[in-house]
Amino acid sequence: MASIELANVSKRFGPVQVIDNLSLTVNSNEFMVFLGPSGCGKSTLLRMIAGLESIDDGEIRIDGQRVDHLPPGERGIAMVFQHYALYPHMTVRDNMSFGLRNIGVAPEEITKRVNRAAEMLEISQLLDRKPGQMSGGQRQRVAIGRAIVKEPKAFLFDEPLSNLDAALRVRTRVELAQLHNRVLSTMIFVTHDQIEAMTLAHRIVVMNNRKIEQVGSPMEIYSRPATRFVAEFVGSPAMNFVPVTVGQGASGASVTLADGMVVQTTVPSQALEIGATYDLGIRAEALQVVPAGTGDVSGKAEVIERLGDRTLVYVRLSTGALVVGEAEGDSKVVTGDAVSVKFDGSRTHLFDARGQAYHGL
Amino acid sequence: MAQTDASISLSTPNVATSRNTLKVDRPRWSNMLFVAPFLFFFVLLLVVPMFWGMWLSLTKADLFGPGKFLGLNNYARLFTDKIFIGAILNTFYFVFLTVPALAILGLTLALVLNKQTRSATVLRAIFFATSVLSVTVVTLVWRIVFIPDMGLLSVIFGWFGANSPKFLSDPKLAMIGVAIATVWWGIGLPMVLFLAALQQIPGEIYEAAALDNTSRWRTLWYITLPSIRRTFVLVIIIQIVFQFQLFGQAQLMTGGGPNNASRPIVLYIYEAAFKRFDVGMGAAASEVLFALILIAAMAQYFVARRRGED
Numbered sequence: 001m002a003s004i005e006l007a008n009v010s011k012r013f014g015p016v017q018v019i020d021n022l023s024l025t026v027n028s029n030e031f032m033v034f035l036g037p038s039g040c041g042k043s044t045l046l047r048m049i050a051g052l053e054s055i056d057d058g059e060i061r062i063d064g065q066r067v068d069h070l071p072p073g074e075r076g077i078a079m080v081f082q083h084y085a086l087y088p089h090m091t092v093r094d095n096m097s098f099g100l101r102n103i104g105v106a107p108e109e110i111t112k113r114v115n116r117a118a119e120m121l122e123i124s125q126l127l128d129r130k131p132g133q134m135s136g137g138q139r140q141r142v143a144i145g146r147a148i149v150k151e152p153k154a155f156l157f158d159e160p161l162s163n164l165d166a167a168l169r170v171r172t173r174v175e176l177a178q179l180h181n182r183v184l185s186t187m188i189f190v191t192h193d194q195i196e197a198m199t200l201a202h203r204i205v206v207m208n209n210r211k212i213e214q215v216g217s218p219m220e221i222y223s224r225p226a227t228r229f230v231a232e233f234v235g236s237p238a239m240n241f242v243p244v245t246v247g248q249g250a251s252g253a254s255v256t257l258a259d260g261m262v263v264q265t266t267v268p269s270q271a272l273e274i275g276a277t278y279d280l281g282i283r284a285e286a287l288q289v290v291p292a293g294t295g296d297v298s299g300k301a302e303v304i305e306r307l308g309d310r311t312l313v314y315v316r317l318s319t320g321a322l323v324v325g326e327a328e329g330d331s332k333v334v335t336g337d338a339v340s341v342k343f344d345g346s347r348t349h350l351f352d353a354r355g356q357a358y359h360g361l
Numbered sequence: 362m363a364q365t366d367a368s369i370s371l372s373t374p375n376v377a378t379s380r381n382t383l384k385v386d387r388p389r390w391s392n393m394l395f396v397a398p399f400l401f402f403f404v405l406l407l408v409v410p411m412f413w414g415m416w417l418s419l420t421k422a423d424l425f426g427p428g429k430f431l432g433l434n435n436y437a438r439l440f441t442d443k444i445f446i447g448a449i450l451n452t453f454y455f456v457f458l459t460v461p462a463l464a465i466l467g468l469t470l471a472l473v474l475n476k477q478t479r480s481a482t483v484l485r486a487i488f489f490a491t492s493v494l495s496v497t498v499v500t501l502v503w504r505i506v507f508i509p510d511m512g513l514l515s516v517i518f519g520w521f522g523a524n525s526p527k528f529l530s531d532p533k534l535a536m537i538g539v540a541i542a543t544v545w546w547g548i549g550l551p552m553v554l555f556l557a558a559l560q561q562i563p564g565e566i567y568e569a570a571a572l573d574n575t576s577r578w579r580t581l582w583y584i585t586l587p588s589i590r591r592t593f594v595l596v597i598i599i600q601i602v603f604q605f606q607l608f609g610q611a612q613l614m615t616g617g618g619p620n621n622a623s624r625p626i627v628l629y630i631y632e633a634a635f636k637r638f639d640v641g642m643g644a645a646a647s648e649v650l651f652a653l654i655l656i657a658a659m660a661q662y663f664v665a666r667r668r669g670e671d
Contacts, residue, residue, distance in 0.1 A: 052568050073574030085565035089587040098583070099573030146569075 002063035002076070002153035002186055003028045004049060009058035011044060018044050020210045021057070026154075026188060031180050034190045035197040036207035037233070045207070046156050046190045050079050062153055073102075078147035079156040082163065084139045086131040086146070092118075093127040096146045110149075117148040120182065137168045144179070154186040161196060173199060194234050198222070206230045228355035231281050237312060239349075240287060240323040241279040246272050246350065252360060253350065255280055258319035261297050264345045266360030272350065278358075279351045286347035287325035289313040289333065295340030299323075301333050315341055417644035424638055435645035445646060447621050448629040449653070451536060455607050455625060456657070458540035459547075460600045466544065467551025467596065468589075472581070474552070475559045485556070492549030496609035503542035504529070504614060532622035535615045539623055542610055547603070551596045558592035559585070594665040598658045605654045626650045 004026040011019040018041045026032045034042040047053040049060060051072035060068040067075045086095050093114055100110045118124040121141045131139055140160060147155055157176075161169045177200055180187055191197055197204045198218045206213045206221060206229075214226035225231035231239045244255035246269070247262075253269040255278070256262050263280070272278070289311075292298060302322065303314040311327040325341050327333055350358040393400075418435055422428025439445050470488055474481045491499070506513045507528040518525035528538030562585065570580050586593075608627035611617055617624035617632075626646060634643025 050568075050572060052571065072568070072571040077572070079569075079572050081565050081569065083563070083565055085563070085569040087566060087569070087584060089590075090583075098575070102574045102576070102579060146573075 004154060004186060004188070005059075005061040005064075006045075006049070007059045007061070009045075009048065009060065010056050011041075011048060011053065012056050018210055019048070019055075022210075022212060023058075024205060024212065024215065026186060029184055029186055031177075031187045031189065031200055031202045033197040033201035033204045034188065034207060035192070035194060035204050035234070036213075037192060040207040041210045042190045042192075042205075042207050043158055046079075046158055046188060049075075049154075049188065050077060050156050051075050052079075073099075076153040077156055078150045078152035078154075079158065080140075080143045080147050080160045082159040084131070084143040084163075086139055086142055088131050091128050091130055092123065092134075092142050092145075095131070095142060096149050099146065099150055113149040113151070114145075117145045120148070120179075121145050136164055137172065140164065140172060144176075148179075148183065152185070154188065155183075157187065157189040159190055159192070161191070161193070169196075176200060194236070198234070204234075206233065208233070224359050225281075225349070225357055227357055228279070228281070228351040231349065231351070231357065235283060237284050237324045239281045239283050240321075240325075241281055241351070242317075242319070242321050242323065244278055244280045244350075246274055246276055246278050248274055252345075255348075255350070257297060257317075258321075259297065259317075263296065263343045263348065265348045265350065266346045267348070267350050267358045268361065271358055276352075281349040281351055281357070282323075282343060282347065284312060284324045284326050286344040287323060288342040288344070289315060289325040289327040289331070290340050290342050292338040292340050295342040297343075298338065298340050301335055301337045301339050304333060304335055313339065315339055317341070414644050414647055417641055418648045419645075420641045422640040422644075424635075424640060428641055431641065435641045436649075438642060439645055439649065444621055444624065445626075445629055448624050448626045449649070451621075451623060452605060452607060452625045452650075452653075454536055455540055455543075456601060456604045458537060459543050459604045460597060462540070462544050463547055463551050463600050463604075464593065464596050466548055468555050468593070470548065470552045471555030471559055472585070475556055485552070488552055489549035491546050494546065496546075497613060499542055499546045500610055500613035503538070503545070507538055507614075529615055530619055532619050535619060535623040539607070539610045539614055542614065543604070543607070546610075547600075551600065554592055554596055554599075555589065558589040562588045590665070594662065597661050597665075601657045601661060602654055605650060605657070626653075 006022060006024045009019055009022045010017070022045070034045060036042045044053055048055050048068075051067070051070060055068050058068075059066055062075060062077070087098065090098065096114045096117065097110045100113065105113075114127070115124070118127055121144060123138065123141050123145060126134060126138055126142070131142070134142070140163075143160070160176075161172055164172060173196055176189075180200075189196070189200060198221075201218055203215060203217055204221050205215050208229045214221060214230045216224075216226075221230060221234050225234065225239075228241070232241075242257060244257055244263070247254045247256060248269050249264050252264065252266040253272050254262050254264050257280075265280075288295070289301070297317050297319070299315040299317040301313050302316050305312040305314075307329075309329045311329060311331045311333070312324055313327050313331075313333055314322060314324050316322050323341065333339060346360055348360065352358070417428065419430060419432060420428030421431050421434075474485050474488070494502075504512075507525075509515060509525070509527055509530065512525070514528075515525040526534055528534045528541070566584060566588075567580065570584050575584070606627055607625040608631065611623050611625050611628050612631075615623040617628050627650065630643045630646045630650070633646060634640050
């Protein structure tokens with residue numbers, strides 16, 4: 001139930017800069033997800049908030065109080081680790097109560113909190129077992145339970161689902177969302193899995209190369225990516241990029257593809273350099289695959305992925321570019337078919353050479 | 362005729378199947394060839410001498426001819442020999458002095474030196490370095506330290522106007538002197554074993570402990586020590602086995618004296634078998650030592666295992 005502020009935070013490991021002058025505010029009770037590829041600095045950032053890594057510059061505040069000089073135990077936060085980090089020689093009950101005993105909480109209060117958390121997580125029957133006698137999913141619950149009993153100001157999760165199998169991961173994801181509703185606390189969740197980020201977060205921080213690329217709600221991140229990196233990283237299948245030349249259109253920039261085909265976008269042309277080359281970004285759902293001759297650009301179907309409700313078709317355009325578009329779920333298209341693609345100009349984005357995005361209205 | 366053909370053709374696959382099954386299940390004695398070289402030397406150099414030793418302990422034998430069967434006479438003689446009883450007590454005293462010291466000092470050094478700094482690396486090497494010395498060098502060094510009036514110890518005590526303890530000539534201190542030299546000599550192995558165990562503990566557990574507000578002492582007591590419990594038992598068992606076999610240090614530093622105060626069992630065995638040529642008696646003393654080591658190591662193992670299960 002606390003806000004977390006990072007102001008101009010930097011971190012170096014020897015000569016390697018891992019976090020570079022980063023500022024961010026996580027609001028009270030917010031579920032914030034740090035999303036990014038391996039090595040982008042997201043876990044380091046989380047560990048800096050936890051106090052497991054020192055910071056070289058800047059300040060970290062929890063609920064307005066500066067904490068970057070405090071040891072981890074005095075910051076009032078709890079963390080769930082990727083590999084659970086349960087104490088192997090202690091029972092579940094001892095694992096959960098150890099932190100409370102360290103700070104001298106009364107035994108009756110400890111028992112009450114442990115039992116309540118165990119009931120909430122449905123692990124009451126496991127309280128006398130040791131971690132070695134439990135499955136990965138059960139250990140994960142214990143690790144979450146250990147965090148809950150502390151009644152912390154904020155929960156930090158470091159890729160907690162990555163060691164679970166696919167089915168359990170989905171179930172635990174839903175349970176985490178329910179848990180947040182129940183305990184109403186500030187939560188920061190680190191992941192490289194965009195589905196976890198999209199489904200859990202109030203806001204997502206997309207990180208790349210030691211810096212924040214964008215902070216926004218899941219739909220903002222998806223629909224209005226700030227940079228080409230965000231557009232590529234978030235969404236499955238990844239956004240298509242086609243090189244175009246920008247021209248002045250009636251209600252926004254009109255762009256010309258390599259084969260001379262013109263697509264009318266809703267991107268305001270004032271911010272764009274007319275005549276310059278940009279990359280047109282368009283998601284698969286805005287690129288409809290239709291029978292040959294009925295769309296904007298012709299091409300050949302190279303790979304078909306039937307997902308049931310929709311069919312993804314990888315089309316080699318006559319311009320040479322490979323794009324992925326959507327056809328109806330019951331589409332009869334097969335590999336090698338001549339097809340055509342139809343651009344939805346209102347759902348296109350333009351990216352300049354620096355990767356900066358320009359969106360329609 | 363047609364019927365016979367049919368029955369043959371039906372039964373043939375069954376025969377083939379059962380033969381294949383047999384091949385899988387039947388022990389293949391030819392595989393023994395792979396372990397035969399090891400087994401040969403193991404039996405020749407360990408099993409045969411062990412049983413031969415047991416047989417010798419029941420005979421009156423010297424080094425030059427076949428022995429005469431005596432039954433348990435050698436054992437009866439041993440347990441009425443005050444020097445042998447003294448040697449057993451001396452050996453237990455020595456084990457009591459060295460094993461806890463080696464375990465606790467080894468653990469302390471490992472805890473202090475379990476760092477990635479250059480000074481820790483150098484100190485680890487220095488503390489382990491004594492282990493590569495031979496017993497003659499070790500005892501020479503410590504004789505120079507302990508030698509009365511001129512030794513390093515007497516020089517240091519002299520600075521404070523005091524007389525140094527006479528580790529080599531005082532019957533009460535002789536075994537302690539031998540134990541000090543032994544701990545100094547053998548501290549490397551327990552330290553390295555503990556270091557290896559400490560480095561096996563996942564760092565995340567310590568991070569979880571830090572987030573759990575765990576003090577340094579509670580971390581040591583509740584996280585580190587339980588995590589290296591198995592290594593602790595291993596070190597204790599190894600050291601019990603090693604230290605029961607005290608020989609070189611006692612012989613070279615004190616010669617078992619003064620007045621048999623530092624005479625261990627192995628020195629007694631050596632003198633019985635190779636100085637008095639009473640090989641049967643030496644073998645009997647060896648069997649007693651074997652039983653003592655076995656009992657001590659097993660007791661330690663079972664106690665530790667039961668505690669672990671609790």
